[in-house]
Structures are given as structure tokens and as C-alpha cells.
Amino acid sequence: MGDRERNKKRLLELLQAAGTGNTHCADCGAADPDWASYKLGIFICLHCSGVHRNFPDVSKVKSVRLDFWDDSMVEFMTSNGNLNVKAKFEARVPAFYYVPQASDCLVLKEQWIRAKYERQEFIAHEKAVSPPGDREVFLWKRGRDNAQFLRRRFVLLAREGLLKYYTKEEGKTPKAVIHIKDLNATFQTEKIGHPHGLQITYRREGRIRNLFVYHDSGKEIVDWFNALRAARLQYLKLAFPDLPESELVPLITRNYLKQGFMEKTGPKQREPFKKRWFALDALERRLLYYKNPLDAFEQGQVFLGSQEQGYEVCEDLPKGIRGNRWKAGLTVITPERKFIFTCPSEKEQQEWLESLRDVLSSPLSPLNLLTAPAESGCGLR
């Protein structure tokens, strides 16, 4: 066996080696990475390797399978590896910081990778992280009633637990004052149609208001997102003083468990089926629906209690009911009524069923006890 083959075999064994962390991408956790940074000594996935290519002073990448590796490189990979290198570069990741996963959008991964290795924000000897402070940023915000994005000033007052935004640059009166306790933020790049697109939501008079924003700089939008998260964690610590931080972190912000178009009918089940955009907020146990994906407010919402409370989801439609265009369907049963939905494909139907079952079978979280509606049939039409 030549050097080339022998070294490739050694690397492939190293990828599987127990206790190294090499079985998953060092940056996003994707399984079976087959790229590596031979300057940092980590194994990464193809997507993350694309980010690493952008700062060759810090990182240099090669394919494990396709590129040539000499002995010294393989030895360097052996003495480093994902867990060892993480211990250095992730020594002090703040609890509020959003650590992206394989399914997250590129801007989150890119800024995480840059923060880690290029800016070295999380290594142990860095200066102490200051507590979340006030922050001001100009964001492009989608108009409520048109698709135009306009520059708006956003001010985060972390200690007061408030987020304000202003339509006038020097204006004194905010357009909205948002309580951090009612706030969520989730990157929605596809829906918004911008690689840095962020959806900010908050509760207003029983409904959920959506703001769609972006910043031209990936660093600015991710920093802003993490500033909102820092303020949220601070609020959660005050609201739930008895819960450990590890239980609060999943409550800081949340992504939708599933989104997409379905058709629904009204409470009599004889009304015509109408196409709506649905978003499933698992943590708040709500299925929200909209006329259009970028609407400012939902048209209605279905609260999803637990199975013990009589909530259920089943495959298919009740007998005698047929959808408009779509055949695959599902029924959500709540103590008040049955909701009938049709899905554009069987694949979508199965994904919705799985996601809804996930929510119904999970116990109520501390947040639900704060926010569950007194009458669970709120906002239906």
C-alpha cells in the first residue's frame, strides 16, 4: 500500500475513533463529516468546509477521500481531533449564544464558525463577557401592508426587558414597544427571501405579530439575534428562579417545528377548503395559520394541549369529507371541535402528522403554564 492509500485509511479510521468527536462535524454536528481543516485539526462537513475556505489565514481544508494527505498532516489530525479542538475554541460559549445545527441556515453557521476560529470569541483567556446591555441597530423591515423593506431603528433595553422600534431615525415615539417576555426570533431566510432574514414575533392582544427584518451584514444580524437571546435568558432567569439554566436555554428562542401550506375548512366542515400557510410552534403548542406566509398577523390559531387533555391527531379525513384539490388529509381533534386539513402531498401529510404527534405527546412546558389560553378555543374562525 502506498503512502496515499495508507494515510487515507488512517484518516477514515480516525473519523470512526471513539472518544474523538470526529463522527460528527465539529461546527454543525452533521453526521459523517468527510472534510477536514488540516490547520485546525478538525473534521467538518462539506457545507462548513465552504465557510472555512473564506479565511485561509486561520483554516485550510481538504477532502478526506479525494485529497492527498502526507504523514505529518495525518499525525496532526490524530493529536488534535474534534473534541480536543472544541475544548479550546468553545471553552466559554455564553449560555444564550445560539449554537447552530446542521439544519440551520448558512448565516448562523458562518457566524458561529467565524466567531469561534477567526474572532476567537470563546477561548478561555478572552476578556470576561459583559452582561447583556442596551443595543441599537438599523434593520430593513418589511412593511406591514406591502412587500417593501424600509430602514427602521431598533433599540433593545435589556435591563428594562423591552424592545422598541422607530419609524423615524431621530424619532422619540416608538412605533412599537415589545416586552422581551413575549418575544421570539427565528431565522426564516427562505420565507423572507433574504439570506439574513429574521422573523421577530411578539404577542399583541391575544394574537402574534410578525416582523420580518434583515441586515446587510451577516455578523450584525447574528449579533442582534444573540443580543435578543441574552435579554430573553435574563428575563427567564427572573421568571423561573428555581429552574436550572440548562432547562431555560431551550426556551430562549424557538424555531417552528414545521411550516407549509395546507387547506382547511370551517367549523361546519361543509365550507369550501381554503389554502392557508401553517406554522407549528411546538413550545407554545400552537398551530398558527395565515392567508400568506409573510402576513403581519395570523388568521387563527389552534391550541394543542396534551393527549391526556383529549387532544388527538389522526390520519385521513372523516368519512364523507373530501378536500378541494388535495387528497392526503389529517384531522386534529380538540375538546371543542375537529379541524380538517388537506396536504399537497403524502410526504407533507406524514411530516405534519409526525410533528403534531410530537407536540401532543410532549408534556406542558413551564412556558405553556404562563401562556396557555384560559379558553383554548381562542382566535378560531
Ligand SMILES: [Zn+2]
Ligand atoms: Zn458542518
